[in-house]
Amino acid sequence: MGKITIVLDAMGGDNAPHEICKGALDACGTYEDLELVLAGDEEKVRACIEPAASGVRNRISVVHASETIAMDEQPANAVRRKRNSSLRLAMEMVRSGEAQGCISAGNTGAIVAGGVLVVGRLKGIDRPALGVTLPTIERPTFLLDVGATVRCRAESLYQFARMGNVYSKKIMGIGQPAVALLANGTEEIKGDETVAEARELLSEASLNFKGYVEGDDIVWGRADVVVCDGFMGNVILKFGEGLMYGARSIIREEMGNRLLSKVGVLFMIPMIKSLWARFNYEKYGGTPLLGVRGAIFKAHGRSKAPAIFGALSTARNFIIKGGVDQIREELGE
Amino acid sequence: MGKITIVLDAMGGDNAPHEICKGALDACGTYEDLELVLAGDEEKVRACIEPAASGVRNRISVVHASETIAMDEQPANAVRRKRNSSLRLAMEMVRSGEAQGCISAGNTGAIVAGGVLVVGRLKGIDRPALGVTLPTIERPTFLLDVGATVRCRAESLYQFARMGNVYSKKIMGIGQPAVALLANGTEEIKGDETVAEARELLSEASLNFKGYVEGDDIVWGRADVVVCDGFMGNVILKFGEGLMYGARSIIREEMGNRLLSKVGVLFMIPMIKSLWARFNYEKYGGTPLLGVRGAIFKAHGRSKAPAIFGALSTARNFIIKGGVDQIREELGE
Numbered sequence: 001m002g003k004i005t006i007v008l009d010a011m012g013g014d015n016a017p018h019e020i021c022k023g024a025l026d027a028c029g030t031y032e033d034l035e036l037v038l039a040g041d042e043e044k045v046r047a048c049i050e051p052a053a054s055g056v057r058n059r060i061s062v063v064h065a066s067e068t069i070a071m072d073e074q075p076a077n078a079v080r081r082k083r084n085s086s087l088r089l090a091m092e093m094v095r096s097g098e099a100q101g102c103i104s105a106g107n108t109g110a111i112v113a114g115g116v117l118v119v120g121r122l123k124g125i126d127r128p129a130l131g132v133t134l135p136t137i138e139r140p141t142f143l144l145d146v147g148a149t150v151r152c153r154a155e156s157l158y159q160f161a162r163m164g165n166v167y168s169k170k171i172m173g174i175g176q177p178a179v180a181l182l183a184n185g186t187e188e189i190k191g192d193e194t195v196a197e198a199r200e201l202l203s204e205a206s207l208n209f210k211g212y213v214e215g216d217d218i219v220w221g222r223a224d225v226v227v228c229d230g231f232m233g234n235v236i237l238k239f240g241e242g243l244m245y246g247a248r249s250i251i252r253e254e255m256g257n258r259l260l261s262k263v264g265v266l267f268m269i270p271m272i273k274s275l276w277a278r279f280n281y282e283k284y285g286g287t288p289l290l291g292v293r294g295a296i297f298k299a300h301g302r303s304k305a306p307a308i309f310g311a312l313s314t315a316r317n318f319i320i321k322g323g324v325d326q327i328r329e330e331l332g333e
Numbered sequence: 334m335g336k337i338t339i340v341l342d343a344m345g346g347d348n349a350p351h352e353i354c355k356g357a358l359d360a361c362g363t364y365e366d367l368e369l370v371l372a373g374d375e376e377k378v379r380a381c382i383e384p385a386a387s388g389v390r391n392r393i394s395v396v397h398a399s400e401t402i403a404m405d406e407q408p409a410n411a412v413r414r415k416r417n418s419s420l421r422l423a424m425e426m427v428r429s430g431e432a433q434g435c436i437s438a439g440n441t442g443a444i445v446a447g448g449v450l451v452v453g454r455l456k457g458i459d460r461p462a463l464g465v466t467l468p469t470i471e472r473p474t475f476l477l478d479v480g481a482t483v484r485c486r487a488e489s490l491y492q493f494a495r496m497g498n499v500y501s502k503k504i505m506g507i508g509q510p511a512v513a514l515l516a517n518g519t520e521e522i523k524g525d526e527t528v529a530e531a532r533e534l535l536s537e538a539s540l541n542f543k544g545y546v547e548g549d550d551i552v553w554g555r556a557d558v559v560v561c562d563g564f565m566g567n568v569i570l571k572f573g574e575g576l577m578y579g580a581r582s583i584i585r586e587e588m589g590n591r592l593l594s595k596v597g598v599l600f601m602i603p604m605i606k607s608l609w610a611r612f613n614y615e616k617y618g619g620t621p622l623l624g625v626r627g628a629i630f631k632a633h634g635r636s637k638a639p640a641i642f643g644a645l646s647t648a649r650n651f652i653i654k655g656g657v658d659q660i661r662e663e664l665g666e
Binding site: 072074136137147150151182183184185187189190191192193214215216217218219220228230231232234235236237238239240241242243245246247249250251254255258260261263264265266267268270271274275 | 587
């Protein structure tokens with residue numbers, strides 16, 4: 001196995017560039033085959049990586065970017081116009097083959113637009129999909145699309161299902177992934193026209209297709225791959241995230257003045273640690289943008305170093321296992 | 334205030350008829366203006382209400398239904414064909430005016446079909462909506478549609494928003510309810526075509542319209558009324574429910590052999606009780622089917638007596654406040 005080159009958008013996300021650089025250094029320390037490029041404000045980025053050991057630092061290079069794309073910019077316009085932005089430069093390196101993959105914690109729409117406009121779609125793919133690995137009660141579930149393609153035709157859902165199947169099988173190592181469409185009930189009469197049409201297409205495909213699953217089936221891990229459009233996927237993901245943070249905030253509030261409850265928590269520390277280890281989303285790393293000609297990964301906007309490390313681990317694994325070619329073989333030609 | 338007559342589908346739901354009847358008796362004991370009709374298998378229903386005190390029992394009558402509609406039956410067909418089903422008979426009583434409202438914990442699709450085909454839509458309403466009151470961190474949020482109308486045009490979303498506004502203001506007593514559309518981001522460029530069109534329609538309506546909210550905004554209670562199509566609403570509701578049950582199951586599993594954690598829980602009982610009181614969905618009762626000519630409420634399929642009691646309280650409140658007429662005034666003619 002040769003070296004693996006991944007470029008990071010060092011300016012994307014709430015904690016850029018410091019935490020992005022820190023995550024990059026950590027990953028270089030762990031994976032000796034990793035060569036990283038940091039695209040961003042050269043002075044700031046160099047200051048971040050300065051303190052690192054030379055054995056790590058000499059596998060990191062910096063590409064200066066004079067612009068950044070903000071979180072609220074109109075994505076396609078920003079990618080087209082800001083040719084010197086850290087995100088655009090990172091995507092260009094994937095297109096030219098200088099890097100095999102790219103990670104950004106920046107503007108999601110801009111990552112998708114960059115993937116389509118700069119890196120380019122795979123043949124046979126109409127629209128790309130962002131997939132996320134959700135820890136569930138049984139085993140991780142791969143949910144896509146979570147925001148690349150807002151609404152889509154049945155053909156796109158069909159392609160998402162097949163890409164998800166490849167990802168689950170080849171990258172996550174699930175034997176015969178159970179693939180399902182997300183709907184408002186499990187019976188055949190459920191779903192809207194688009195989903196029903198995708199169901200028909202998938203019934204004839206050579207994969208372990210399970211029909212429809214409902215919202216709670218995601219939680220119980222009743223399918224390995226769950227497919228929906230990006231509108232639905234985005235709402236679900238944010239709702240789930242909101243519930244997690246909400247639960248934490250409410251428990252803290254209720255705990256407030258209750259000394260006994262605080263004592264109770266002390267007894268529960270081993271359990272809380274175990275729960276955290278099981279559901280810590282950071283270990284699941286970034287979310288791949290599937291259907292484009294490179295290993296493009298989005299990290300959460302709030303990512304700190306461990307999440308960037310996680311995204312780099314996932315992207316490296318995707319590259320080692322030839323993720324793009326796997327999808328091309330399944331759907332491309 | 335005169336008497337209020339509500340008919341219950343005594344055969345609908347997982348715990349019918351026993352828990353339905355028990356909830357009915359409890360409600361009659363609490364509300365002296367309540368007269369209830371139980372539609373169902375007469376022998377079974379009578380056996381359930383036999384033990385009650387006569388002061389309660391003499392405000393309960395029984396209508397014999399020789400058929401029931403199963404949870405997995407095709408809704409519209411079942412309602413059309415099973416003329417002697419408990420649900421159909423209950424709906425007929427609302428249509429004829431013998432009852433002002435109806436509650437069922439049965440097949441959701443059949444309740445919606447019964448509302449439309451038997452009870453009838455209000456003028457000016459294209460499609461009905463099921464609304465649910467969600468406990469959130471700030472204050473309850475009213476989410477609609479959660480499953481009556483799978484996909485809908487912008488006009489329907491617009492009507493849902495206006496019905497939700499009336500419900501929040503007149504029934505829940507919120508001053509100037511903040512009304513929002515659920516989307517994949519808060520910026521104006523988000524949403525699909527339908528949602529964007531509904532946004533335009535609502536911008537010109539005379540209500541406190543806040544534009545788009547995201548999935549996590551539901552949790553934080555950032556709007557009093559959140560509007561989406563029934564496909565999305567159904568998936569979200571079930572996903573949220575799944576997460577709650579999932580969390581409980583995981584905590585139990587992790588607690589399993591940990592004696593210390595179990596001791597910890599003892600210290601936390603007052604907190605857990607307070608949390609439960611705050612988020613116990615049973616006190617929020619049934620979900621109204623808005624847009625039809627009667628107070629039609631759906632109770633959860635798993636409802637036990639307290640949930641039926643809650644649904645009866647909510648339906649009674651809706652009737653006392655003239656819910657149907659309020660919506661008619663706002664949207665009718």
